[in-house]
Amino acid sequence: MATSRASAFVDKDRLWRRHAAMAAFGAIPGNGVNRAALSAEDIEARRTFVAWGAERGYAAFTDAIGNLFLRRPGRDPAAAPVLTGSHLDSQPRGGRFDGTYGVLAGLEALEALDDAGIATERPIEVVSWTNEEGSRFQPGTMGSVAFIGLRSPADFADVRDAAGVPFTAELARALAALPQATPRPFGWPVHAFVEAHIEQGPVLYDRGETIGAVDSIQGARWFQVELRGETSHAGTTPLAARRDAVQAAVRCIAGLNDLMHDPADVLRFTVGRVDVEPNVPNSVASRAAFTIDLRHPEATVLAARGERIAEVCRAAAGACAVAVSETLSMPPCRFDAGIVDRVEHHAQALGLPVRRMPSGAFHDAGYMAGFCPTAMIFIPCERGISHNEAENATPDDLAAGARVLAEVLVDLAG
Amino acid sequence: MATSRASAFVDKDRLWRRHAAMAAFGAIPGNGVNRAALSAEDIEARRTFVAWGAERGYAAFTDAIGNLFLRRPGRDPAAAPVLTGSHLDSQPRGGRFDGTYGVLAGLEALEALDDAGIATERPIEVVSWTNEEGSRFQPGTMGSVAFIGLRSPADFADVRDAAGVPFTAELARALAALPQATPRPFGWPVHAFVEAHIEQGPVLYDRGETIGAVDSIQGARWFQVELRGETSHAGTTPLAARRDAVQAAVRCIAGLNDLMHDPADVLRFTVGRVDVEPNVPNSVASRAAFTIDLRHPEATVLAARGERIAEVCRAAAGACAVAVSETLSMPPCRFDAGIVDRVEHHAQALGLPVRRMPSGAFHDAGYMAGFCPTAMIFIPCERGISHNEAENATPDDLAAGARVLAEVLVDLAG
Structure with a gap:
């Protein structure tokens, strides 16, 4: 577990600019974001995510619930990929970082590997899971529960939003908007899943620590x-x-x-x-x-x-x-101790204050933990505020989390 | 106070057919009506009301809050008219009779006078007050409070419905839809106001009585x-x-x-x-x-x-x-004892069981009572249910109320 050169190629400014660009899709007063799952704003965010991947030559894939994957090839195309990512949908009065950070940090890590000239044995993929929030369509985490086979899209056939708009119609619209994403089945083998996220609580911020090595979710x-x-x-x-x-x-x-x-x-x-x-x-x-x-x-x-x-x-x-x-x-879940150790190790190797900690919020990683070895990386958010326009994080902390993520991905992908 | 021939010309079937026709504007399952104030459905109801009046040659008038008046001339065109009526807007899950009955009973009474060949000294007018319910735009009874000068339309300039639609824009649309209605000021002299209405409570229904001579409103x-x-x-x-x-x-x-x-x-x-x-x-x-x-x-x-x-x-x-x-x-109001006496007298003269009673619901008549001599006529509604699709009244009771109303109007108009 030596530290590679990948983390040195994480570009703080690029990562920050992409957060600003994503925040334009569904911008609300007070620096907030209202990007309801499968809304026109969400579709714009999804197209932008795929377009950024295309600039690097990452192929896009999707599935029957609209999860989006960008793939950086490995030396062994048959090997189970390492997966990272989060979600692009937001709360109605949400912030610019919840979910979006995990997707953009994953993309940033892949680009850093490119720029560092690092080839991995396994492919690495970045995912944006569909409808994590569950605020427009209930329940939340539809994308990950469908992927692991706990629920099927047919279970959501009757779901409508508060205005009566059917989930299935909005899903079809979102899928049609990205014809370049190749359809794939659910539940293909995943070597490991690592999700980066703002903490959404006050622990790291109050203590002045930079990285949370998340070992469990309530x-x-x-x-x-x-x-x-x-x-x-x-x-x-x-x-x-x-x-x-x-x-x-x-x-x-x-x-x-x-x-x-x-x-x-x-x-x-x-x-x-x-x-x-x-x-x-x-x-x-x-x-x-x-x-x-x-x-x-x-x-x-x-x-x-x-x-x-x-x-x-x-x-x-x-x-x-x-x-x-x-x-x-x-259910409460415990993450894979080996991956949590790697997060802690690479944070320390990069000189970043790190804490092993539980998550108060739930995440797609909570479901993925029952499917493959999984862990999360937290970074601080201002005063712990989330699900609120005032949600905030610093460019330095966002980049620090992406650096740790890049190192963990290199480790896991070999 | 002898009883005239007017009541004999009240046409039970015509009155019932008109309730059915009005109920089509905003019909909802279960025989209910959703006719929000100044909605497209309300505008259709208002146009239909004016069109029915035009068949009899009754001129239409309106004012700056959209109250609608149909005028049956008197021998003395300068005399203050006798006014009757109620409102055409409904609750979101309302019935076919609340408000609508008072408007249609007024029109029916005027037509009965025509058919009976009765000329009155004073003009008689039927009014449909704007936005009595207050369920789309708050507050309710906008039309009558503006008419008597208690509030001005400018007080409602910032009112919007739950979807953010401005009251002023919907009012302008409703006024534009009836160019044949001549604009009039507020607060012109009214000799007396009589409002017919379903009871919206169980007293008459439970006791098998037909007419309420309403003497007060809580x-x-x-x-x-x-x-x-x-x-x-x-x-x-x-x-x-x-x-x-x-x-x-x-x-x-x-x-x-x-x-x-x-x-x-x-x-x-x-x-x-x-x-x-x-x-x-x-x-x-x-x-x-x-x-x-x-x-x-x-x-x-x-x-x-x-x-x-x-x-x-x-x-x-x-x-x-x-x-x-x-x-x-x-405020709680007491109606004009002389008019309440006339309601009671004519009900008895027509052989209809009558009761002096208070009103639990408020009505435009509650405001008009502070402006001119006022009273109300109640008829039974099934099990006292109102503000509900299940609201119901019988054709016989509707006609009975219109007969009493016709006699009271003849009395008051001379």
Whole structure:
């Protein structure tokens, strides 16, 4: 595990310029990005990613869920490739680095290998997974779960966004926009997967450290809770006679706050989305639906709290009907110790302060860990803020992460 | 107050057919209607109303808020007219009778006078007030409050619907669609106003009575509560560090439930609309806004509970900023006893079971009562259900209300 010359050819300015260029697709006030999965903005980002790869002669591939791969050949074309990357879609009020950094750092690493004149035994590929965020189309991480075979695209056939636009139609549009990407099946052998990402938490930033050698991800479970009552006139219907879905939702959330209470403040419980019908001031609501995002490092805690959600909601629903469905389940995962060691080693060899740490956010790497040896590289983001226009990272830290990534890829690709 | 021949010429079938024709504009499944104020559907309804009047030679008039008037001349063209009518806009999941009945019953009464060969001293006009519901554009009852001078159209210059469409642009489109309606100022003298309406409550239906001689309306106050926090990552942000607008809204609503508690179940408290941003599962909400619809027959109760809303919300908002604004205030009103007596008299003279009663819902008549002698005529609706696709009324009851209305109008117009 000597350090190669690859890291010396990482170009900080090029990497920064590409972040700025990508940020134009879906730019929102405050330096933010709104690049919903498979939107026109996402398609522009995907075309740009493929065009940048084409300048280096990297062939583009795709699959039936729209994952995009750029391939730098190895000496052994039959060898299972080393894979790196992340996602190009964003939150509705997201930043310029979440996901995008992992894709651009992967491309930068490949270009650094080119410029250093390094040939590897195995091919190296950079992936942009489809719809990691899950904010436009639920669930998230569609691309990686389809790739590893946990779900099939047919499972998402009925998914629509909030405006009623079908996922399948938007996927077809995105695929048609990149005819130069060669179709491939899912689940081909991957030698190893390494995902670079901003931390999205405050640990590295607060401690002034540059590299996180990520050894695990806490588990996550998503639920959808739907209350159905009856709409009626706000002026004439006595409160005792109502089946008010908003009031039922409020009681459910209050009950869930009790269920999810954690004095140690390790458990993460979020109701991020609420949808009400007919949603007008003077009609009692007939329907109220909300999402639950529950996370914890311990599978036993996720199981114990998660299995009580339906019971708590039923007890709180009063005269309304309640339906609880689980829309995503990602168990806590531990990454491959060998790759985590390499991340730590190369960071130290490059003189970068490094910490072994867990991830609070989930990532496509959480699913890939069950499919092939996997790890992640974190870099700091300002005050730990993410999923927010104010998300920020420095050009130096972005380049430092790409340097470590380049060295780890050379190591893994031989 | 002898009963004239007018009521005998009310045509039950014509009145029913016109309800069916109007229900086509914005028809939704389950026999319902979604005819948002100033939408394309509302404009179609307005054109149809004017066209039906034109068949009888009734001139059409409008004003700067888009109220529509059809005029049946009197012997004295300078006399202040008697006015009847209601509104053609609906709730998003509304029925075929709320508002529409009052407009069509007014038109039916005028046609009955024509067919009976009755000439009146005063002109009689039928009005369709603009945006009574307030479900697309807030506040409701824009047309009547502008007519009486309580608000000016300039007060609504910044109003937009949930999709961001400006009220002013939609108003201009609606006015342009009816060039044959002659512009008029607001606030011209009105001799009396009588509004026919379905009860929207269960009293007449449950008792098998046909006519409500409405003597009062409970008061209503609308508020908008807005919580502003900070969006952040659902997986990484400790709960103690969050400024979660959804959780703040839940605490506010729970606190307001306590404030509004009424063991007698006379007070009406409704949170009908909730809007969350960015409204995705894995981001803490930065903004949550909700509406309050508060009603009570006693002005003192409305004042006492209403003035504590901001204090309760501030106490519940935690780390979020809170803003409370009042968007509508309609004091409890008592109608003109002389007109209520005439409604009761003519119902009895026609052999219709009648009850003096208050209105739980508010209506444009609540504002008109402060401007000219005013009353309302209620007819039963099935199980008291309104603001719901299942809203229903019988052809016999619709015609009965129109017969009473025709007699009252003849009485008032001389």
